[in-house]
Amino acid sequence: MSNKIRKISLLGATGSIGRSTLDIVARFPERYQIVALGGGRNIPELLNLAKRFHPELLAVQEESGADELTRSLKDAGLSIPVVTGQPGAVAAATHPNADMVVAAMVGAVGLEPTYAALQAGKDVALANKESMVMAGRLLNEVAAANHAAILPLDSEHSALWQALNGEPEKGVKKLILTASGGPFREFSMAQMAEVTPEQALCHPRWDMGPKITIDSATMMNKALEIIEARWLFDMVPEKIEVLVHPQSIVHSLVEYLDGSVLAQLGLPDMRLPIAYALSYPERLDLDLPKLNLAETCRLDFFAADERRFPALKLVRQALDKGDSGSIALNAANEIAVERFRRGRIGFLEIAETVARVLAQTEPQKFTTLNEILDFDAGIRQSLSSAGY
Numbered sequence: 134m135s136n137k138i139r140k141i142s143l144l145g146a147t148g149s150i151g152r153s154t155l156d157i158v159a160r161f162p163e164r165y166q167i168v169a170l171g172g173g174r175n176i177p178e179l180l181n182l183a184k185r186f187h188p189e190l191l192a193v194q195e196e197s198g199a200d201e202l203t204r205s206l207k208d209a210g211l212s213i214p215v216v217t218g219q220p221g222a223v224a225a226a227t228h229p230n231a232d233m234v235v236a237a238m239v240g241a242v243g244l245e246p247t248y249a250a251l252q253a254g255k256d257v258a259l260a261n262k263e264s265m266v267m268a269g270r271l272l273n274e275v276a277a278a279n280h281a282a283i284l285p286l287d288s289e290h291s292a293l294w295q296a297l298n299g300e301p302e303k304g305v306k307k308l309i310l311t312a313s314g315g316p317f318r319e320f321s322m323a324q325m326a327e328v329t330p331e332q333a334l335c336h337p338r339w340d341m342g343p344k345i346t347i348d349s350a351t352m353m354n355k356a357l358e359i360i361e362a363r364w365l366f367d368m369v370p371e372k373i374e375v376l377v378h379p380q381s382i383v384h385s386l387v388e389y390l391d392g393s394v395l396a397q398l399g400l401p402d403m404r405l406p407i408a409y410a411l412s413y414p415e416r417l418d419l420d421l422p423k424l425n426l427a428e429t430c431r432l433d434f435f436a437a438d439e440r441r442f443p444a445l446k447l448v449r450q451a452l453d454k455g456d457s458g459s460i461a462l463n464a465a466n467e468i469a470v471e472r473f474r475r476g477r478i479g480f481l482e483i484a485e486t487v488a489r490v491l492a493q494t495e496p497q498k499f500t501t502l503n504e505i506l507d508f509d510a511g512i513r514q515s516l517s518s519a520g521y
């Protein structure tokens with residue numbers, strides 16, 4: 134594998150994970166090549182990336198963006214086809230020359246292209262946790278049927294993957310996901326009620342996009358990561374726990390039946406888990422700042438507080454309801470986060486919205502992508518008729 138160039142289709146190229154992925158690709162041109170790039174609305178950035186990485190296909194969200202990009206490419210003397218919308222993202226995810234897809238889109242829009250990539254037999258390095266939350270069982274099935282692998286990019290899941298490496302599954306007692314606790318780790322409920330979007334968008338440890346940053350502040354990010362871990366490692370939810378660790382150095386831990394605990398440590402830099410997934414089973418010699426434990430001095434750990442961070446309780450309710458519960462949790466959260474960002478609801482109302490939707494959700498199991506997408510659309514529709 135090492136002397137073969139890995140050809141990558143990168144979706145979500147202009148986001149935080151996308152930029153870190155391209156940093157790794159640019160450091161190892163003898164190993165990686167970009168064949169397709171998908172982005173949202175940042176057309177100037179996509180143009181820059183097209184000039185640097187010469188993909189064979191570009192995917193953007195909107196027609197107007199595609200027109201602008203096509204004109205700019207022409208002015209730059211480049212002739213690269215530009216496709217749009219969900220069909221465009223699917224075309225990039227299934228590009229015939231790609232052997233690996235990096236799925237770094239944000240939110241439920243990531244599901245269809247991720248599914249299509251696995252169906253086409255591509256290995257998927259997955260940062261889009263929402264697709265695993267909505268359709269974990271189905272994605273595992275389609276991956277197995279098409280001999281494709283789902284490789285975790287999320288730092289916690291990469292840590293679990295590394296700590297599980299080579300160990301027999303039946304020896305695992307539990308998976309422990311660490312959480313920084315976000316910017317409001319020590320806030321009272323009264324303080325949290327007054328939190329503004331600007332405050333919620335300031336994360337103490339990780340530099341991430343706005344949606345995941347707000348999810349970190351509510352700890353919904355960790356709730357989604359419990360579901361993600363449940364499917365990535367085929368682990369019953371009761372065996373997945375959360376531990377608050379403000380320094381974000383220990384990225385997660387696996388406790389074994391004999392009481393041994395294996396952890397993965399590193400500086401909080403997404404290029405580490407990305408490089409691990411892209412180079413697996415090898416490790417790249419990365420010239421990045423290294424962890425110095427003597428300088429770090431201390432590593433703190435606390436139990437998670439489900440009263441102040443109800444997302445951690447809601448996720449258990451969602452998992453009890455099965456597929457419909459996870460989809461409802463995710464859809465209601467996406468909509469509530471967007472509404473909070475626009476200043477329409479308060480910070481605590483994000484979890485309240487999710488709780489309300491979840492209470493109205495009947496347990497249901499889904500076996501096809503369309504059933505999942507329809508149910509997701511139904512939740513969003515009912516929230517929008519309720520004034521969201």
Ligand code: MG
Pocket residue numbers: 287288289358
């Ligand atoms: Mg994470």
